[in-house]
Amino acid sequence: MHAEKGHGARQEAAAGPKAGGGPRAVAGALRKPTRRHRIQIFEDIPKRGFAVTAIVSFLVMLAFWSILSYGNMVSRVFLPTPDRVLHTFFDLLGTQAYWHHIGISVFRVSAGFALACLLAIPIGLIAGTFRFAEAFVEPPMEFIRYMPAVAFIPLIMVWAGIGEWAKILLIFIGCFFQLVLMVASDTRQVSKDLVQASFTLGASRWQAVQTVVIPAVQPRLMNTMRLMLGWAWTYLVVAELVAVNSGLGYAIMKAQRFLNTDQIFVGIIVIGLLGLFSDRIFAFLNRRFFPWV
Structure with a gap:
């Protein structure tokens, strides 16, 4: 027991x-x-x-x-010390030529990104709203988005020459097809109950799109544009391989020829800082315009 x-x-x-x-x-x-x-x-x-x-x-x-x-685990020719990179950073930013490189790179990224948004956002909204448009738009976009943007460089040089339009067009191609699909996906996440409620209140099809779908998708759209802008910055160096004599990508390639790895590090860091700054702008605008999210 x-x-x-x-x-x-x-x-x-x-x-x-x-x-x-x-x-x-x-x-x-x-x-x-x-x-x-x-x-x-x-x-x-x-x-x-x-x-x-x-x-x-x-x-x-x-x-x-x-x-x-x-610790000399890697040769300083290939991996410069942080203080050397910092010294080179301030030296280059003290020159007018480097600020010209920064300005032209910002212009190219902004122009390519803005052109992609101008065309991709309406197409993505329509494809995400109407099933017929989805069937018409998304299959070719899915097919093309797997093609590397670098592969288009020979065609771009034939179509647009070697001027500024060639760089802008390459950044546009790198962003456009992905952005269409992401905007369509964001649009499909809008609550169908809201759309049905607008029909119940007497809204027409286009009124429902204008007053329900577009306002509801805007916060997600802002985040999508923020992500895509980061992709635009990653295509910058590739875009500036096309017959250039200015830009941060050109400065990096020029430094590589003479094995100036400290200048390569500075170029990479400056691109990262510019991308981070633009990302913070989008984050601020998202909080400012959509505080309820």
Whole structure:
């Protein structure tokens, strides 16, 4: 009998809150993991903690770079030290020629991206709203988007020559087909209940598109444009391979010829900073115009 009681007690202890203690014990048991483990799936963290973690991630990258370069694990000809890159960074930014490179690159990216948005957003909205348009538009877009933009360079040089339009057109091709598909996907996520409600209130088909679909898709559209602008910056160096004598891509290629790796690093960092700046502008506009998201 004593053995059976002991065995039963052990079973109750192993069963935990299910065996006794009532709802409070169950709730306490459910709360314990939350207290122990601060990192939860999809849980927010304080803004200060997020900022500190982001800074630490950059410091880790800088530390790894410093160990490789200062420790002579990699030749400084191929991996310059951080202080050398920083010195070159300020030297180049102190010249008018480098600011000209920055300005022309910003123009090319902005023009190619704006042209892609001007054409792709209406097409994507129509393809995402109407099934017939989806069947007509998306299959060729899906086919072309897998073609590398670099492969179009010979055709672009035949079509547009070697002037500014060639660079802008390459960035446009790199963004347009992807943007059409992403905008169509964003449009299909609009609640159909909202559209049906507008029909119930007497809206016509185009009125429903104008007053329901377009306003509802705008926050997602802003995020999509923000992502696509990052892709536009990645196509910059490729675009500036086409018979150029200016731009950040040209400066990087010129530095590569003479093995000036510190200038290559500076060009890459400047492109990253410009991309980050443009990304923050879109993030600010998204919060400013769509604070409810």
